[in-house]
Amino acid sequence: MNHNHTELFFLLKQVDLQLTQLFDDKLDISLTRYEIMRLLHHEEAVTQTYLQRKLMINQAAITRHVKVLETKELLKRVRNPDNNREVLVTVTSKGKDLLDQCELSKVTMMHQLFENYTDEDIDFVINFLHSLKSASRHMLDQEEEQT
Structure with missing residues (x-):
């Protein structure tokens, strides 16, 4: 394997970790939880399985994130009126307000991060x-x- 390939591989991982930490610090919400809320804001109501597939993380992680967001009253879970066995996740008005605040902070952060490119x-x-x-x-x- 080419040494540059190895360096690139680990550099991508380091950048991922740094950007995730930067996002968490600047916006005061984890990137994964932000992604969940952003998806819900665009999709209205979806299943946790849908979220799992879209974010490519396991079911236990989705459940954990949804519970945290639900405890903070940013999301709510409701029974699907068309299929009572299915639970849908939706973003609350408090969650939408937080997304709006995050969007402003995200724009500022992105500008600072990419201004030299x-x-x-x-x-x-x-x-x-x-x-x-x-x-x-x-x-x-x-x-x-x-x-």
Whole structure:
């Protein structure tokens, strides 16, 4: 394996950790919980299974995050009127207010983070990461097929 590949692999992980920490510190909410609320804001009401698939995290983690957000009255769980066995998760008005506040902080943070990069720099990284994500997804799919 090329040394640069190894360096890139671990550098991506370090950047992920740093950006997640920065987001948590600046917005006072975890990135995963923010993503859950953002999805709900756009989708209205969804199942926890839907959230699990969209965020690519396990069911126990989704349940834990939803419970924390529900305790803070940012989300609520309700029975699906069309299927009483199914529970839907929705964002509350308090949650929507928090999302609006987070959006303002996020815009400021993003501006500070990316102000020294050109649009071309950012487009290049976006395209590269989409390609890398696709390649890793393909590898995961192949692994699942073999098991």
